Amino acid sequence: MARTENFPSQPTLVGDALILRPLRAEDFVPMYTAASDPLIWEQHPDPKRYQRGVFEANFFAPAMAGASALVVVDRASSQVIGSSRFYEWDPVKREVAIGYTFLSRSHWGGDTNREMKALMLAHAFRFAQRVWFHVGANNLRSRKAMEKIGGVLTHLGEKTLFGVSHPYAFYAIDAADFAAAQSAAG
Numbered sequence: 001m002a003r004t005e006n007f008p009s010q011p012t013l014v015g016d017a018l019i020l021r022p023l024r025a026e027d028f029v030p031m032y033t034a035a036s037d038p039l040i041w042e043q044h045p046d047p048k049r050y051q052r053g054v055f056e057a058n059f060f061a062p063a064m065a066g067a068s069a070l071v072v073v074d075r076a077s078s079q080v081i082g083s084s085r086f087y088e089w090d091p092v093k094r095e096v097a098i099g100y101t102f103l104s105r106s107h108w109g110g111d112t113n114r115e116m117k118a119l120m121l122a123h124a125f126r127f128a129q130r131v132w133f134h135v136g137a138n139n140l141r142s143r144k145a146m147e148k149i150g151g152v153l154t155h156l157g158e159k160t161l162f163g164v165s166h167p168y169a170f171y172a173i174d175a176a177d178f179a180a181a182q183s184a185a186g
Contacts, residue, residue, distance in 0.1 A: 009068035
C-alpha cells in the first residue's frame with residue numbers, strides 16, 4: 001500500500017464491462033441524459049436532480065470544481081451510464097469516501113454497481129485503510145446496494161447538502177475486509 005499525502009482522485013479504471021475515467025466538461029450532455037430519470041433520484045436527499053438546472057448546479061458544477069468525479073462508461077455501448085467520485089481524503093487517518101454515485105436504471109440490479117465499486121475500492125485501498133460511503137438514510141435502494149457490496153453500517157448522522165442538513169447512514173469497508181472478500185471470491 002502506498003503512503004501518500006495526495007490521493008489520486010481521478011484515475012482511469014478499466015473493468016470487464018466498465019471504464020471509469022475523469023469527468024470532462026464535454027461530458028455534461030451524456031451525463032445529464034443518464035441522470036435525467038426522476039426515479040434515479042426519488043429516494044435521494046436532493047430528489048430534483050433529474051431537472052437540468054438542478055443537476056447542473058447541484059451535481060455537475062461541483063463535480064467539475066472538485067476534480068474528483070469519474071464518468072462511468074459501458075464498454076459494450078461506449079455510453080455514459082453514470083458517475084461516482086472520491087472525496088474527503090484524510091491522509092492522517094488514511095480514509096476516503098466514495099459517493100455521489102448514480103447509474104442509469106438500465107444498469108440497476110445487475111453487476112454494474114458491484115464492478116464499479118470493486119474498481120474504486122481496489123484503487124482506494126492502494127492508499128487508504130478505510131473507505132466511507134454516505135447514503136441518505138431514507139434511500140433504501142442505495143442502502144441495500146451498499147450491504148450487497150460489503151458495506152457495514154457504522155452509524156447514523158447528518159450531512160449538510162447545499163446548506164440543509166439531512167439524515168445519512170454511514171457505511172464503511174476496511175482494507176482487510178475487502179482483501180479477504182476478494183480472496184474468497186477469487
